[in-house]
Amino acid sequence: MADGGLPNTALVLLLTVLIGWVSTALAEQTRGPVGILVVLGCAQLLTHLALSELLVGHGAHVAPTYDGLAMTTAHVVATVLTALILARAEVALLAVAASVRLLLPILWRPAPIPAAAPLPTITLPQGSTLVVSVLVPKVLGLRGPPLPS
Template identity: 45%
Template sequence: MAVRLVPVRGALRALRGCLLATTSAALATVGHVAAGGSAPDTALTALLTVLIATVAVAFADKRRGPLAILTTLGTAQLATHLLLNALTLHEHGAVTEVIDSWTMFAAHAAATLITALLLVGAESAIFGMAAALGAVLPRRSPRPPVFAPLLAVIPARSGLFTALDVLLRRAHARRGPPLTS
């Protein structure tokens, strides 16, 4: 029997969520700068990546299809874009800002679509590699049984004898060798 590796739990789940977060943050930052925005602070980018990773790992609880990955990535892109616009300086005129906004939106949309397709492929690759490794790796052997004496729980005595104790003592006297020879 083969080992079953599950990419929806543990380290593989975290890997999938962090992969989406890293690509989303990099895509948003590069797209923002390429479309004419100013480069965001490194600490801000790292904070956004951690926030996206937290949400992405939470969504990695099961295998997602292309639409779910595109929606998650698109939402992360929109949120990151809005935060970068609000927190970074723009030095554009009114007319060029409208054109730049549409250019930036088109660049984000195209890059998000391409990245989502790549992440769908990565998702399939991770699940395929987990299945292949599960077929090759040896099965875990069960732990051997532990042979230990059972501990009997003896209730604490209060020092008072009940009528039942006295009756049982008379009916079942102690047996054994004599104390003296």
């Protein structure tokens, strides 16, 4: 419709992925309608230039048969409307994320930690402290490397 040719599909896919990747990385750094409008406008301009001038070259050889002002106006209107819709979606998504974050402690409480079993107590008969003081050092001897090491 805009007097363009059919570009190479593999190159179009590569450029689309590249422009989309860079635009997404930039979009993560911006907030609000102005930032979205700038990123979206630059991405659309780069895509248009890549498709029209680099891949097909429809403006270099023949006089255009389309109205340039109408095409530019359509691009600007579409970009502004898309930026406004995305800005409203961003606000709604942030509100939903905040609500979910408030509900998470209620929905996913950590499981209670069971109380540890009490340690058994050993009651020794009267006068057996000597036996304990003699047996304990032999059982709990010094730890270390072997002598011939």
